[in-house]
Amino acid sequence: MRIAGIFLIVAGMAAFLFGGFSYTSHTRIPDANLVMVSTTDDHPVRIPPLLGIAAILAGGGLMFLRIQRG
Numbered sequence: 429m430r431i432a433g434i435f436l437i438v439a440g441m442a443a444f445l446f447g448g449f450s451y452t453s454h455t456r457i458p459d460a461n462l463v464m465v466s467t468t469d470d471h472p473v474r475i476p477p478l479l480g481i482a483a484i485l486a487g488g489g490l491m492f493l494r495i496q497r498g
Contacts, residue, residue, distance in 0.1 A: 433490030440483030448474040 450472040457465045 429490050429493065433487045436483045436487030436490065438487075440480045440485075440487060442480075443475040443483060444477055444480030446475075447477065448472060 450470050453469050453471060455467050455469065457467065459465055
């Protein structure tokens with residue numbers, strides 16, 4: 429429970445501070461000739477700030493339960 433709580437707190441802080449992440453996909457488009465054309469696309473993934481706050485609170489709750497139980 430403690431490790432899960434710490435993970436949720438760290439992930440929630442990262443989500444709240446950075447607001448998301450992006451990844452790049454590479455696509456090759458075949459051509460009729462001997463030339464291959466490739467494209468790169470950036471895909472942003474946004475994480476709402478409330479989700480980050482909820483993860484921080486859930487991680488804090490798990491840490492609190494761990495203290496109370498053990």
